[in-house]
Amino acid sequence: MNETAEVLRDFLLAFADDEHLMGQQHTEWIGVTPFLEEDLAFSSIGQDELGHAVLLYEIVCELDGVAPTDAAIDALAYSRGAEAYRSSAFTEYGTTDWAEALIRHWVYDMVEDYRWQLVSESTHPALASAAVRAQREEVYHRRHAAALMDSLIATPARPELERGLVVVLTLLPSLFAPVAGEDLLLAEGVISRSLATTAPDVITHIAEMFGEAELGQVPADGRTIRSPHFGPLMVRMREVLDLDTEAVW
Amino acid sequence: MSRSWNDMDEFEEFLDGGGIVEVDDDMPREYREAVFAFIEMHANSEYMGGLTERDWIPKTPGLRHKMSVLAKTQDEIGHGHLLYMVAADMGIKTRTEMLEDLMAGKSRFHNVFHYKAETWGDQVAIAFLVDAAALASQQAVFKNCSYGPYRRILKRIISEEGFHMRLGEDRMRRIAEGTIIQKEIFQGALDRWFWPALQLFGPDSKPDDKLLRWHIKSERNEVLRDKWVQKFVPMMHSYGFTVPAPDLAFDDETGKWDVGPIDWEPLKKTLAQGGPDSARRIGEARDNWERTAWVRNALNGVLQ
Numbered sequence: 001m002n003e004t005a006e007v008l009r010d011f012l013l014a015f016a017d018d019e020h021l022m023g024q025q026h027t028e029w030i031g032v033t034p035f036l037e038e039d040l041a042f043s044s045i046g047q048d049e050l051g052h053a054v055l056l057y058e059i060v061c062e063l064d065g066v067a068p069t070d071a072a073i074d075a076l077a078y079s080r081g082a083e084a085y086r087s088s089a090f091t092e093y094g095t096t097d098w099a100e101a102l103i104r105h106w107v108y109d110m111v112e113d114y115r116w117q118l119v120s121e122s123t124h125p126a127l128a129s130a131a132v133r134a135q136r137e138e139v140y141h142r143r144h145a146a147a148l149m150d151s152l153i154a155t156p157a158r159p160e161l162e163r164g165l166v167v168v169l170t171l172l173p174s175l176f177a178p179v180a181g182e183d184l185l186l187a188e189g190v191i192s193r194s195l196a197t198t199a200p201d202v203i204t205h206i207a208e209m210f211g212e213a214e215l216g217q218v219p220a221d222g223r224t225i226r227s228p229h230f231g232p233l234m235v236r237m238r239e240v241l242d243l244d245t246e247a248v249w
Numbered sequence: 250m251s252r253s254w255n256d257m258d259e260f261e262e263f264l265d266g267g268g269i270v271e272v273d274d275d276m277p278r279e280y281r282e283a284v285f286a287f288i289e290m291h292a293n294s295e296y297m298g299g300l301t302e303r304d305w306i307p308k309t310p311g312l313r314h315k316m317s318v319l320a321k322t323q324d325e326i327g328h329g330h331l332l333y334m335v336a337a338d339m340g341i342k343t344r345t346e347m348l349e350d351l352m353a354g355k356s357r358f359h360n361v362f363h364y365k366a367e368t369w370g371d372q373v374a375i376a377f378l379v380d381a382a383a384l385a386s387q388q389a390v391f392k393n394c395s396y397g398p399y400r401r402i403l404k405r406i407i408s409e410e411g412f413h414m415r416l417g418e419d420r421m422r423r424i425a426e427g428t429i430i431q432k433e434i435f436q437g438a439l440d441r442w443f444w445p446a447l448q449l450f451g452p453d454s455k456p457d458d459k460l461l462r463w464h465i466k467s468e469r470n471e472v473l474r475d476k477w478v479q480k481f482v483p484m485m486h487s488y489g490f491t492v493p494a495p496d497l498a499f500d501d502e503t504g505k506w507d508v509g510p511i512d513w514e515p516l517k518k519t520l521a522q523g524g525p526d527s528a529r530r531i532g533e534a535r536d537n538w539e540r541t542a543w544v545r546n547a548l549n550g551v552l553q
Contacts, residue, residue, distance in 0.1 A: 027319055030322055032537035036329065047316050047319050050312060051316060073312055156550070157546075237308065
């Protein structure tokens with residue numbers, strides 16, 4: 001695998017891992033959101049995010065020269081060492097607080113939309129094709145989040161949303177962190193711009209809703225460091241898999 | 250246009266002739282209350298089924314697998330959502346009142362959803378045994394249901410429940426072809442869920458069962474239960490699993506399986522006092538309901 005392919009693999013893993021873990025976080029909310037319609041929306045969005053992760057892991061399989069079987073996809077999703085994941089602290093964070101969950105959904109899908117735009121005309125055909133499908137779904141995710149935010153922001157619920165925003169903003173820089181060597185992907189036209197360059201637009205959108213918002217320093221660790229939330233999350237996700245590593249469920 | 254009947258005899262004659270009651274009809278109070286209670290219990294059961302499954306969804310072994318399981322539970326919650334709306338239209342309780350009654354332990358749901366899904370095997374056993382039992386009950390209601398709004402919703406519910414049952418069968422087959430550990434886990438789950446699933450049909454129908462007389466149910470409980478036994482006992486055997494019924498016997502004359510005497514005490518105890526896991530599950534749902542009240546209160550303010 002040449003250097004560009006290795007960077008592309010890291011880039012795909014970062015995107016896929018975030019989609020996977022965001023979908024995973026949404027699965028925790030079924031049956032316990034504020035109202036039944038929201039249960040349905042969150043689980044539907046969760047399925048879409050998990051589906052996007054599958055699309056991206058499939059491209060990693062293609063780079064690795066292996067068929068994108070369930071086993072190959074699951075090996076990428078569940079069986080790497082922590083150091084081989086490229087997820088962000090933003091998606092690794094688990095919460096039982098609905099305000100945090102809602103604000104994270106609103107911000108994540110805003111950023112995700114930009115993320116797909118970066119690759120919508122990618123010189124890597126499978127990635128461009130995945131973007132077309134994902135963007136069709138993202139329209140609905142963003143519309144859902146915006147409708148709730150627009151309805152709630154001018155109500156007595158605002159302090160709850162502001163409380164959630166504080167937590168989400170501390171996590172947000174990690175979502176913009178690039179993988180090492182991202183410039184190679186820019187040079188080859190795999191991505192049209194770095195996700196980090198969209199951060200000012202995202203912060204502007206947040207500030208339009210809340211009056212003000214600031215972004216901390218984007219980490220320059222190439223997404224190689226996991227947050228404290230990653231370990232417990234992986235234990236939870238792997239609980240059944242670890243019962244019997246030979247089993248196909 | 251609203252229809253009315255002079256007395257119960259005239260109303261029952263209408264039902265016996267295949268008449269379908271609509272929400273704006275001036276239906277007899279007893280019929281309205283009985284049908285409402287039946288739909289409310291169905292709605293509660295769908296919702297509680299979702300809560301039973303939710304414990305294991307984040308731990309589903311496999312990414313594509315997780316998408317299927319999440320979609321299934323979304324369907325269950327969606328069925329609850331539709332049924333609460335059908336029940337609320339009957340004008341006895343609002344949807345919020347029904348949910349709050351459920352969370353206060355004041356209303357009923359099927360016995361099976363009082364039990365805990367102990368392992369991933371239980372999650373599969375629920376889809377395999379319980380979804381099939383629920384589907385059989387719903388099909389029997391749909392067949393001849395006199396309350397139009399319920400019948401129309403059941404059509405959709407039944408089509409989705411069919412997928413759930415097939416998902417359960419598919420996962421059961423994988424386990425049957427799997428490792429010794431998998432088979433042991435699943436056998437343990439079958440041992441826990443066989444009797445509660447069988448008891449989902451309830452004790453034998455009473456001779457004067459109003460729901461049968463008013464064409465809500467179309468089959469007696471014991472008939473549905475027997476059909477389920479005749480399907481699942483051979484299926485469990487054919488995939489190498491044991492049926493946890495010590496008196497299980499095959500009657501050569503009738504060509505049927507007999508599971509022996511049914512101990513109804515666990516069912517009575519569950520319905521009277523709650524089951525092994527209902528307090529925790531309802532408590533968790535109630536805590537979340539209370540902690541997210543700020544969202545509902547704010548949105549109610551927007552709507553007013």
